[in-house]
Amino acid sequence: MRSGNASYETTMNQISTAASSYALVDGNSFYCSCERIFRPDLQGRPIVVLSNNDGCIVARSREAKQLNIPMAAPYYSLRGLLRHHHVAVFSSNYALYGDISRRMMQVIGEFASEQQIYSIDECFLRLPSRQDARSHGLAIRRAVYQRVGIPTSVGIAPSKTLAKLANHIAKQQREFRGVFDWGSLDPNSATAWLQQTPLNAIWGIGRRLSEQLTRHGIQNARQLRDTDPNSLRRQFGVMIERVARELNGESSLDFEQTTPDKQQIISSRSFAHPTDNYNALAASLAYHSARAAEKLRAQHCVATMIGVSLRTNPNRLAEPQYRNYHCQALAQPDADTLILTGAALAALAQIYLPGYAYQKTGVILLGISPSERVQYDLFTPPPDPRRAKLMHTIDRLNQRHGQGTVRVATEALSQDWRMRQDHCSPCYTTRWDQLPSVG
DNA sequence: TCTGGGGTCCTAGGACCC
DNA sequence: TCTGGGGTCCTAGGACCC
Numbered sequence: 001m002r003s004g005n006a007s008y009e010t011t012m013n014q015i016s017t018a019a020s021s022y023a024l025v026d027g028n029s030f031y032c033s034c035e036r037i038f039r040p041d042l043q044g045r046p047i048v049v050l051s052n053n054d055g056c057i058v059a060r061s062r063e064a065k066q067l068n069i070p071m072a073a074p075y076y077s078l079r080g081l082l083r084h085h086h087v088a089v090f091s092s093n094y095a096l097y098g099d100i101s102r103r104m105m106q107v108i109g110e111f112a113s114e115q116q117i118y119s120i121d122e123c124f125l126r127l128p129s130r131q132d133a134r135s136h137g138l139a140i141r142r143a144v145y146q147r148v149g150i151p152t153s154v155g156i157a158p159s160k161t162l163a164k165l166a167n168h169i170a171k172q173q174r175e176f177r178g179v180f181d182w183g184s185l186d187p188n189s190a191t192a193w194l195q196q197t198p199l200n201a202i203w204g205i206g207r208r209l210s211e212q213l214t215r216h217g218i219q220n221a222r223q224l225r226d227t228d229p230n231s232l233r234r235q236f237g238v239m240i241e242r243v244a245r246e247l248n249g250e251s252s253l254d255f256e257q258t259t260p261d262k263q264q265i266i267s268s269r270s271f272a273h274p275t276d277n278y279n280a281l282a283a284s285l286a287y288h289s290a291r292a293a294e295k296l297r298a299q300h301c302v303a304t305m306i307g308v309s310l311r312t313n314p315n316r317l318a319e320p321q322y323r324n325y326h327c328q329a330l331a332q333p334d335a336d337t338l339i340l341t342g343a344a345l346a347a348l349a350q351i352y353l354p355g356y357a358y359q360k361t362g363v364i365l366l367g368i369s370p371s372e373r374v375q376y377d378l379f380t381p382p383p384d385p386r387r388a389k390l391m392h393t394i395d396r397l398n399q400r401h402g403q404g405t406v407r408v409a410t411e412a413l414s415q416d417w418r419m420r421q422d423h424c425s426p427c428y429t430t431r432w433d434q435l436p437s438v439g
Numbered sequence: 440t441c442t443g444g445g446g447t448c449c450t451a452g453g454a455c456c457c
Numbered sequence: 458t459c460t461g462g463g464g465t466c467c468t469a470g471g472a473c474c475c
Contacts, residue, residue, distance in 0.1 A: 265464095453467085455465080
């Protein structure tokens with residue numbers, strides 16, 4: 001809507017200067033870029049990073065995308081293609097990516113008073129609406145590249161959903177040099193961009209909702225934006241209503257600066273080789289219980305339940321399939337590795353059946369709350385304070401000397417379940433013995 | 440013929456995201 | 458031989474309470 005009315009324009013300017021806008025900053029092909037920091041010889045060469053267990057492809061460099069290597073494809077099925085194009089292949093190295101992420105987020109955070117870290121490779125900033133949004137975005141990119149070595153893209157817009165879209169445009173259209181400011185578009189151009197945007201390219205709309213909306217005659221972002229939000233709410237629920245408002249430039253999603261405590265903590269992994277060995281399953285669950293308990297203690301919380309799951313390989317349809325899950329309540333809220341491991345093993349005993357080729361196990365911690373808020377049962381003795389100290393000491397030792405320095409004996413029962421990791425790069429920044437050397 | 444209404448908590452399942 | 462792991466939010470339905 002446009003108007004030549006002077007007082008209307010003044011009002012709108014006041015609103016827009018008072019309003020804030022959002023920037024979404026993310027690392028391009030983040031895992032690949034992390035690997036490239038310490039391997040300048042890989043500049044310009046296609047790179048892929050594999051999921052845990054070297055199962056499938058989870059990150060592709062720009063060069064790899066140009067080779068039409070699909071996301072999430074199983075690695076084994078593309079091995080020939082990757083070799084043929086001399087693609088550099090890496091197992092995922094989360095110690096490295098996590099550390100690079102921390103450094104990147106810190107640099108980006110210097111560019112705004114409010115930052116929401118959304119995932120390992122992206123964050124939102126809240127910025128005052130400004131004329132020079134684009135140059136601000138370019139400054140962020142420059143700083144992150146200089147100080148951390150990661151190339152980024154920046155999308156700026158009046159809502160988070162539009163910032164996501166702007167970021168996507170910044171990545172696709174090279175002429176924008178990695179920064180796209182939605183606010184600089186005139187209304188017709190904005191509408192044209194939305195018209196070109198398919199539903200499943202919108203943040204929060206996946207395959208299922210796309211199909212549902214399409215059946216009701218809504219086929220692109222422009223049509224969704226222009227549908228009455230109240231009728232959307234009735235037909236499709238509040239999620240879609242919010243998306244439509246956001247596409248309209250009406251900020252409708254929370255901006256959370258502090259990372260809230262996790263409500264559930266999962267540790268699970270598939271095995272390099274399937275096994276029906278009870279000790280191997282027990283060892284894997286001891287490992288997962290310890291990892292989950294570490295995360296729980298890191299956020300100063302306790303859990304009331306631990307769930308254990310196991311399954312055979314669902315892709316092997318010819319083999320007998322079995323999957324099960326059992327949730328075990330703890331005597332009282334706890335974060336003690338030994339207690340959690342004991343409960344996990346008790347749960348395993350409930351659901352284990354011999355004779356199946358198990359391929360994956362996992363634990364999940366539930367009923368999580370801050371440890372200082374726990375009310376202990378009148379009839380159960382309070383936990384021994386020395387145990388908390390012991391856990392603290394174990395955490396410090398494992399942090400300083402590497403994961404697994406101190407562990408529960410059950411973990412060592414069997415190595416049968418270990419994952420495959422044939423292409424792992426060194427932990428350049430987090431292990432003294434793996435620092436890069438020069439010369 | 441007629442059998443309250445409103446609230447909370449929990450769980451399971453669906454959908455989505457990176 | 459070989460197909461990831463870790464999360465969130467929403468909704469509906471049941472149990473329970475007053």
